[in-house]
Amino acid sequence: MxxxxxxxxxxxxxxxxxxxxxxxxxxxxxxxxxxxxxxxxxxxxxxxxxxxxxxxxxxxxxxxxxxxxxxxxxxxxxxxxxxxxxxxxxxxxxxxxxxxxxxxxxxxxxxxxxxxxxxxxxxxxxxxxxxxxxxxxxxxxxxxxxxxxxxxxxxxxxxxxxATTRQGHHHQALAGLSDIPWLSYHHPWGYLTETLGLAEPLVVSRQLDAGPGSRRFVELASQIRDQQVRCAIREPEARAALITRLCPDCQIHPLDPLGRDYPELDYLTWRDRLVEGFKACLQAGAG
Ligand SMILES: [Zn+2]
Known part of the structure; x- marks a missing residue:
């Protein structure tokens, strides 16, 4: 007791x-x-x-x-x-x-x-x-x-x-990469990439849990070839095999828009990681 x-x-x-x-x-x-x-x-x-x-x-x-x-x-x-x-x-x-x-x-x-x-x-x-x-x-x-x-x-x-200081650094880090084409599965990144001046990505599927139809697949694959896309940002739920088939020349960079892979990080340090990931991918995309 x-x-x-x-x-x-x-x-x-x-x-x-x-x-x-x-x-x-x-x-x-x-x-x-x-x-x-x-x-x-x-x-x-x-x-x-x-x-x-x-x-x-x-x-x-x-x-x-x-x-x-x-x-x-x-x-x-x-x-x-x-x-x-x-x-x-x-x-x-x-x-x-x-x-x-x-x-x-x-x-x-x-x-x-x-x-x-x-x-x-x-x-x-x-x-x-x-x-x-x-x-x-x-x-x-x-x-x-x-x-x-x-x-x-x-x-x-x-x-x-x-946060304001970091945003300045991030602009600098991605300067010169704003025209590089890239691929995203369901494009969760708009709030980040738009502010930082990156190009609109090609999007595989607006639905994370569904792939593109066969006609859309063909259309996408030809856009990827025409634009010489070589950078794909992949979120954890995306279908990796599908991205590889769509874009065989792509370097695939996994990034989690929900930050679940860095559970202990402060938001701003996590954001640094995201920007580093984009930079590496887009630089590879620039050839
Ligand atoms: Zn989402």
């Missing part, structure tokens, strides 16, 4: 010390880690092996959403399966899409087709909003304002300044 009390006391004090901030996807968690100190625990809801396009939440994940001291997500338009859980929450919640001035890129991207035709669906919104640095700076500002508990000293100014 006495040891039970001891355990409960320890649990209570652990709770008082550490707040749990839950982010729906890993890149949002990366921003949180950069802003908050050790007193705060940051958890990513979406598991590395879960399909981001057909999100089905486990009971454990539902519990996480309920118990989080703060929940940060993209918003109902792009994370519809999360919405009922968010609605039942008591604590503070921050949705990126609800922030004023959020950058919304158009895209005919088919992210979650089950919800596309629903009232909440927005078929023209490119859902990969976390790849916009402006959006993440906006998020940092909103977090500091609404949830200052546990924030590192000097935030969010330090982070926002670092």
């Amino acid at each position: 006495r040891s039970l009390w001891l355990v409960m006391l320890m649990m209570l004090s652990a709770q008082a010390m550490s707040q749990t901030l839950v982010a729906s996807v890993e890149p949002l968690a990366k921003v949180l880690r950069g802003l908050y100190g050790d007193q705060v625990q940051v958890v990513t809801l979406l598991q590395a092996n879960q399909n981001p396009h057909q999100l089905a939440l486990s009971p454990r994940q539902a519990m996480l959403v309920q118990q989080a001291d703060l929940l940060v997500w993209l918003g109902e338009t792009v994370e519809a399966p999360l919405a009922p859980l968010v609605a039942r929450r008591q604590g503070p919640t921050l949705a990126l899409l609800e922030l004023e001035g959020v950058h919304r890129r158009e895209g005919d991207h088919d992210h979650d087709h089950e919800h596309h035709d629903s009232d909440h669906g927005d078929a023209t919104l490119d859902p990969h909003l976390w790849l916009s640095l402006d959006n993440m700076m906006l998020l940092a500002g909103a977090l500091a304002q609404r949830y200052p508990q546990g924030l590192n000293q000097g935030e969010p100014d330090r982070w926002q300044q670092a």
Whole structure:
């Protein structure tokens, strides 16, 4: 009995010390880690092996959403399966899409087709909003304002300044590569590549879980030959064999738009990795 009390006391004090901030996807968690100190625990809801396009939440994940001291997500338009859980929450919640001035890129991207035709669906919104640095700076500002508990000293100014500096470096790193053609499977990269002035890629399939039809395949293969494409950026869910067949001369660079391959990195350092990947691929593409 006495040891039970001891355990409960320890649990209570652990709770008082550490707040749990839950982010729906890993890149949002990366921003949180950069802003908050050790007193705060940051958890990513979406598991590395879960399909981001057909999100089905486990009971454990539902519990996480309920118990989080703060929940940060993209918003109902792009994370519809999360919405009922968010609605039942008591604590503070921050949705990126609800922030004023959020950058919304158009895209005919088919992210979650089950919800596309629903009232909440927005078929023209490119859902990969976390790849916009402006959006993440906006998020940092909103977090500091609404949830200052546990924030590192000097935030969010330090982070926002670092982000601006990085963006300058990234422009420099990719200078001279803006005309190089490249191939993307479902093109999640628009928020990153458009800002950095890269060319629009050839896109294999707007649906991550479907390939191109046979006529589209032939058409694409000839475009790839005509434009002498030699750089393919491959996201983890993409069909690698299909890319190889379409573009035998391509150097294939795997990059994860969800940052699941770098779970511990700060958002800005992860973004460095993405830009390095693009640079290497496009340089190979330049021949
Ligand atoms: Zn996607």
